[in-house]
Amino acid sequence: MAVCTAERAPLAGRHFDVLVIGGGVNGVAIARECACRGKQTLVIDQHDFASGTTSRSTRMIHGGLRYLEHLEIGLVRESLRERERLLCQSPHLVRPMQFLLALSNEHRPLMRSSLAIRTGLWLYHSWAGGQRQVTPNYELERQLDAGRSWSVFSYEDAQCEFPERLIAEWLTEAVTAGATARNYTRLLQVLVRNGRVTGARLRDMLTGKEFEIIAHQVVNASGPWVDLVAKASGLKSAQMIGGVRGAHIVLPQFHGISGTGVYTEAVDGRPFFVIPWNGQVLAGTTEVADSGNPDNTQPSADEVEYLFKSFSSLFPHAGLSRADIRYSFAGVRPLPYSPGKKMASITRRHIIHNHREDGVSGMLSIIGGKLTTAMTLAREVARELGIHVKEPANIFAAPAPANGVESSFRHWARLVACKAGIPESCAQAVAGWHGRHALAIAQTASFNPKLRLPLCEHTCHIVAEAAEAVRHEFAVTLADILLRRVPVALGACWSEPCSYQAASRIGCALGWNESLINTEFERFEAEREKFLHPGDYRVPHPPAVVNG
Numbered sequence: 001m002a003v004c005t006a007e008r009a010p011l012a013g014r015h016f017d018v019l020v021i022g023g024g025v026n027g028v029a030i031a032r033e034c035a036c037r038g039k040q041t042l043v044i045d046q047h048d049f050a051s052g053t054t055s056r057s058t059r060m061i062h063g064g065l066r067y068l069e070h071l072e073i074g075l076v077r078e079s080l081r082e083r084e085r086l087l088c089q090s091p092h093l094v095r096p097m098q099f100l101l102a103l104s105n106e107h108r109p110l111m112r113s114s115l116a117i118r119t120g121l122w123l124y125h126s127w128a129g130g131q132r133q134v135t136p137n138y139e140l141e142r143q144l145d146a147g148r149s150w151s152v153f154s155y156e157d158a159q160c161e162f163p164e165r166l167i168a169e170w171l172t173e174a175v176t177a178g179a180t181a182r183n184y185t186r187l188l189q190v191l192v193r194n195g196r197v198t199g200a201r202l203r204d205m206l207t208g209k210e211f212e213i214i215a216h217q218v219v220n221a222s223g224p225w226v227d228l229v230a231k232a233s234g235l236k237s238a239q240m241i242g243g244v245r246g247a248h249i250v251l252p253q254f255h256g257i258s259g260t261g262v263y264t265e266a267v268d269g270r271p272f273f274v275i276p277w278n279g280q281v282l283a284g285t286t287e288v289a290d291s292g293n294p295d296n297t298q299p300s301a302d303e304v305e306y307l308f309k310s311f312s313s314l315f316p317h318a319g320l321s322r323a324d325i326r327y328s329f330a331g332v333r334p335l336p337y338s339p340g341k342k343m344a345s346i347t348r349r350h351i352i353h354n355h356r357e358d359g360v361s362g363m364l365s366i367i368g369g370k371l372t373t374a375m376t377l378a379r380e381v382a383r384e385l386g387i388h389v390k391e392p393a394n395i396f397a398a399p400a401p402a403n404g405v406e407s408s409f410r411h412w413a414r415l416v417a418c419k420a421g422i423p424e425s426c427a428q429a430v431a432g433w434h435g436r437h438a439l440a441i442a443q444t445a446s447f448n449p450k451l452r453l454p455l456c457e458h459t460c461h462i463v464a465e466a467a468e469a470v471r472h473e474f475a476v477t478l479a480d481i482l483l484r485r486v487p488v489a490l491g492a493c494w495s496e497p498c499s500y501q502a503a504s505r506i507g508c509a510l511g512w513n514e515s516l517i518n519t520e521f522e523r524f525e526a527e528r529e530k531f532l533h534p535g536d537y538r539v540p541h542p543p544a545v546v547n548g
């Protein structure tokens, strides 16, 4: 595989205290926690970091209003606490978002009476500290199908538009604390002697070389791949994961949606979100049992049809047709295997399975979890590994107008603009994705006009961000750069010519030859196609059947 980095230092024979398999949000959070507590930690991913379920989610950092209905009070409170922590720790990536809860008045069960909902929302607000104000969005409310009778409530949650960037930052922190991070490295087998983990056999997917490392403890955080990893290692554990696929469609923004998401019901009464995201609208999701290889997860035509029907029955006057669907993607929720249970009612709480129960000590597998609660999971895993971790004090993000996030952000962007010699609007985009690290990017950009160029004509993001991604954030391929470190290719107007322009500009700045530019461009387009399915969605599909 042709790549854009220098040769990687060999890992064969090295000793680690902890090996973390899987570089999604959970694996990286665990690796960061262990490394920060002084453990020699290796985190690997068979593909790129954050390329699994983590980049296929709805991207909300939320308490999970609907878990209240399932009486998962503990999970909701924990998620709300973690939401506030993320808002404080990563204010450039995790931002508060207003929501409308829109419920049709036809056939509304008692459980969803206005009184019950108001009480639920009041609790939801109070458990999170109740400091920020909830602002109704009447403009968006007016866009709801006027032919139906609605009850509409306002509440607040949060969004991380790019969990991919959060992972990149957490990885950098883990590595600064001494961890080793290696993408394109597959776990072939966990090595066990006398009922105890001794290490692992790995394959470098770039060179094809296989080798062994020594590890005292192993955490299998491979999301929907957890059972495959356990099986490959010959562990005699019962099935842990019951994969449930969820799909999204991405549409252009429409009048009123800016800044406010909608939580409502799909055509069959299932939960349905319509959320402003990345200058577009994200609508999802589905729940379809999926026991296939997670490498090949795709939304089915039925799911796309179901999502579009649900969207258009909600917003019939948004002026959008099937032809406006820009792309669609799907991921598999690594939920606990629960045969016979309704998918919607399977817990979203994470479970840590200790393989001591299966006769192997020193190995844990992670089942389930959410973006929102990855840091709590990491602390729990560290404790299970015998590391002393105190529960941090609760923090609640300050009320929006007083916390100064926006003004310090603007000030920061001005510094970045000055240093890099780029327009302030571009500096804001750079600072919005890279936070404190934006100044280092500006410094890099200041040396070379090629690094100050935008990645393509439609974006403010610059080549220096790509260069930093390769140098400091383990980006190996063009897709790692454009889909996950500087995810411009998820943007509204990205197309094949943009990909080629970005490949050429990055290649030119990093010294790739013509053949490498072309190879990376072709590989990138193949990965973009496999992940996002951009294309023609005009043709309707027969009525959808989506499991509830």
Ligand SMILES: Cc1cc2nc3c(=O)[nH]c(=O)nc-3n(C[C@H](O)[C@H](O)[C@H](O)COP(=O)(O)OP(=O)(O)OC[C@H]3O[C@@H](n4cnc5c(N)ncnc54)[C@H](O)[C@@H]3O)c2cc1C
Binding pocket: 021, 022, 023, 024, 025, 026, 027, 028, 044, 045, 046, 047, 048, 049, 050, 051, 052, 053, 054, 055, 056, 057, 058, 059, 060, 061, 062, 185, 186, 187, 188, 221, 222, 223, 224, 225, 229, 244, 245, 246, 247, 285, 330, 331, 332, 333, 334, 366, 368, 369, 370, 371, 372, 373
């Ligand atoms: C449709 C959908 C919507 C969601 N929405 C939200 C939401 O809005 N908010 C929220 O908080 N949560 C949400 N979630 C849940 C959340 O996204 C997932 O629970 C979380 O991303 C799981 O992360 P993970 O690290 O466990 O798994 P993954 O992100 O899948 O990471 C596992 C990694 O392991 C790697 N791997 C697999 N096998 C091997 C091997 N043999 N060797 C090395 N590496 C390997 C894979 O390449 C992968 O990168 C959603 C999930 C889905 C599917």
